[in-house]
Amino acid sequence: MPAVTYVSADGAREQVELAVGTTLKDGALENGIDGIVAECGGNAMCATCHVYVDEAWIERLPERSEVEDELLESTASERTAASRLSCQIKVSDELEGLVVQLPEEQE
Amino acid sequence: MTTVIVGAGHAGFQGAATLRQRGYEGAITLVAGELGLPYQRPPLSKDLLHGETTAEAVAFRPAAFYEKKGIGLRAGDPVTGIDRGARHVDLASGTRLPYKQLVIATGARNRELAVPGTDLDGVLALRSLTEAKALAERLGAARSVAVIGGGFIGLEVAAAANQHGARVTVIEALERTMARVVSPLMAAHVTGVHEQHGTAVMLGGRVAALLDDGDGRVAGVELKDGSRVEADLVVVAVGIVPDVELADAAGLRLENGIVVDEHLRTEDPAIWAIGDCAAFPLPNGGARVRLESVQNAADHARTAAAGILGSSIPYDATPWFWTNQHSCRVQIAGLVAGHDEAVVRGDRSAGAFSVFCFRGDDLLGVESVNAPRDHLAARKLLAGRTTLSREQAADPASDLKALAAAGQPDPVA
Ligand SMILES: Cc1cc2nc3c(=O)[nH]c(=O)nc-3n(C[C@H](O)[C@H](O)[C@H](O)COP(=O)(O)OP(=O)(O)OC[C@H]3O[C@@H](n4cnc5c(N)ncnc54)[C@H](O)[C@@H]3O)c2cc1C
Numbered sequence: 065m066p067a068v069t070y071v072s073a074d075g076a077r078e079q080v081e082l083a084v085g086t087t088l089k090d091g092a093l094e095n096g097i098d099g100i101v102a103e104c105g106g107n108a109m110c111a112t113c114h115v116y117v118d119e120a121w122i123e124r125l126p127e128r129s130e131v132e133d134e135l136l137e138s139t140a141s142e143r144t145a146a147s148r149l150s151c152q153i154k155v156s157d158e159l160e161g162l163v164v165q166l167p168e169e170q171e
Numbered sequence: 172m173t174t175v176i177v178g179a180g181h182a183g184f185q186g187a188a189t190l191r192q193r194g195y196e197g198a199i200t201l202v203a204g205e206l207g208l209p210y211q212r213p214p215l216s217k218d219l220l221h222g223e224t225t226a227e228a229v230a231f232r233p234a235a236f237y238e239k240k241g242i243g244l245r246a247g248d249p250v251t252g253i254d255r256g257a258r259h260v261d262l263a264s265g266t267r268l269p270y271k272q273l274v275i276a277t278g279a280r281n282r283e284l285a286v287p288g289t290d291l292d293g294v295l296a297l298r299s300l301t302e303a304k305a306l307a308e309r310l311g312a313a314r315s316v317a318v319i320g321g322g323f324i325g326l327e328v329a330a331a332a333n334q335h336g337a338r339v340t341v342i343e344a345l346e347r348t349m350a351r352v353v354s355p356l357m358a359a360h361v362t363g364v365h366e367q368h369g370t371a372v373m374l375g376g377r378v379a380a381l382l383d384d385g386d387g388r389v390a391g392v393e394l395k396d397g398s399r400v401e402a403d404l405v406v407v408a409v410g411i412v413p414d415v416e417l418a419d420a421a422g423l424r425l426e427n428g429i430v431v432d433e434h435l436r437t438e439d440p441a442i443w444a445i446g447d448c449a450a451f452p453l454p455n456g457g458a459r460v461r462l463e464s465v466q467n468a469a470d471h472a473r474t475a476a477a478g479i480l481g482s483s484i485p486y487d488a489t490p491w492f493w494t495n496q497h498s499c500r501v502q503i504a505g506l507v508a509g510h511d512e513a514v515v516r517g518d519r520s521a522g523a524f525s526v527f528c529f530r531g532d533d534l535l536g537v538e539s540v541n542a543p544r545d546h547l548a549a550r551k552l553l554a555g556r557t558t559l560s561r562e563q564a565a566d567p568a569s570d571l572k573a574l575a576a577a578g579q580p581d582p583v584a
């Protein structure tokens with residue numbers, strides 16, 4: 065199972081192993097990692113599951129869909145080149161070692 | 172400082188989470204009428220019925236969350252009474268909980284169908300996880316399914332039953348489906364998609380009775396005109412009624428829901444009501460409404476939590492909603508009821524378009540099907556100060572996003 069590290073807004077790091085196919089959102093919620101709201105339950109409707117992927121990973125993740133891209137315009141914390149919606153990214157073997165940072169605010 | 176939240180649905184859960192997230196230091200007790208972990212409802216009529224998620228996966232958060240956040244979850248022990256004078260609530264177990272602030276988030280329950288036969292085996296409804304599991308189990312084996320009620324939930328169930336291979340009939344009493352919440356144009360489009368999949372949609376169908384097969388199992392539906400629809404599974408989805416009995420018994424004012432002000436506070440300053448059970452005033456002196464959506468529940472919860480923490484910012488969120496039926500991913504922004512003109516943007520025949528609903532020059536709401544970008548722009552348009560003309564709405568070359576951005580209040584420096 066690929067290991068993913070979540071870094072909270074205050075810098076605390078937590079590494080968890082996630083089953084392939086799990087979304088980064090579910091991976092965080094199931095492991096009690098704070099900082100994700102996910103109001104719409106992963107339907108790409110709410111933008112409260114925003115994360116920043118570590119720089120090294122920006123290019124290595126599957127591209128954003130148009131909808132994800134649009135929705136990222138409505139995040140509570142600033143959007144950057146590293147911004148993604150964690151409900152739209154599924155864990156795969158290629159993502160072993162992924163590091164994502166949680167934003168200050170989601171709502 | 173103690174806050175008691177009654178009901179652990181979308182509103183109650185979010186209220187507890189937001190209070191903690193914003194630094195509330197008092198005790199929080201979240202009283203859930205149902206056993207088990209608090210859960211989300213949208214997947215119950217969608218992914219769960221399609222076998223794409225499990226009953227465990229619909230929980231908002233694992234049990235550890237409540238412990239970590241210091242949220243006292245009391246599951247399966249409903250509140251039976253509120254004593255406003257003494258400021259405490261009583262639970263079914265006999266426990267008494269004092270409160271400084273009380274949040275009523277009791278939601279709603281299914282409206283019952285007042286005809287003979289609703290207690291037959293094979294007659295189901297859908298609101299709770301338990302009901303969803305029962306329905307998911309039966310859908311696999313059902314050969315013919317009658318869905319009574321052509322609202323969102325009825326139609327989502329119809330789509331799932333159809334995809335499980337059953338012969339499906341939707342019986343709607345009104346002259347169109349989803350009449351309360353979508354335009355005739357969007358309703359006709361989505362209904363057409365159901366029909367293309369082989370589902371029969373009966374409009375103006377008045378149910379007289381559910382029929383017994385002689386062994387206590389349902390055999391079908393009899394309509395008032397004497398016709399019959401054969402079915403070995405009947406799903407009743409004729410809307411909901413807000414759960415207001417507690418508030419009523421406590422002497423709080425009701426008006427199709429628990430009456431609250433623009434802060435979601437009832438006439439008792441220590442009591443708030445949020446979500447499906449709350450009748451609240453629309454911003455800018457608008458009418459009092461009661462809405463049934465996740466957005467409404469969660470945004471209400473945020474406003475009430477902020478209020479408990481001392482904020483006085485009134486509620487003014489733009490409503491949004493979604494429903495998935497067959498290939499139609501429908502998203503609605505605003506409230507379209509009362510519109511007098513519907514302007515289409517996009518290609519109806521391709522099944523990806525939006526309906527802009529105007530009353531006079533006011534844009535009331537936008538319904539999008541498989542057009543999520545329109546939906547997101549519409550949410551911004553409705554929240555901002557842009558006036559959109561019908562021509563701009565209809566012209567696919569007009570940039571909605573840019574128009575919406577132009578109408579946004581200036582970012583706070
Ligand atoms: C099958 C289904 C699909 C849906 N799909 C969508 C969708 O796609 N999009 C969308 O936006 N909305 C959808 N909705 C609507 C949405 O789920 C509701 O608007 C939302 O759940 C309202 O939240 P709430 O907390 O106000 O009420 P509820 O979720 O109903 O929660 C209220 C809770 O209070 C509890 N309660 C009641 N009385 C007491 C008491 N005395 N003591 C303790 N607890 C009590 C109840 O058991 C219940 O768990 C759907 C609803 C259903 C049923």
Ligand code: FES
Nearest residue numbers: 106110111113151
């Ligand atoms: S959970 Fe709502 S957009 Fe990701």
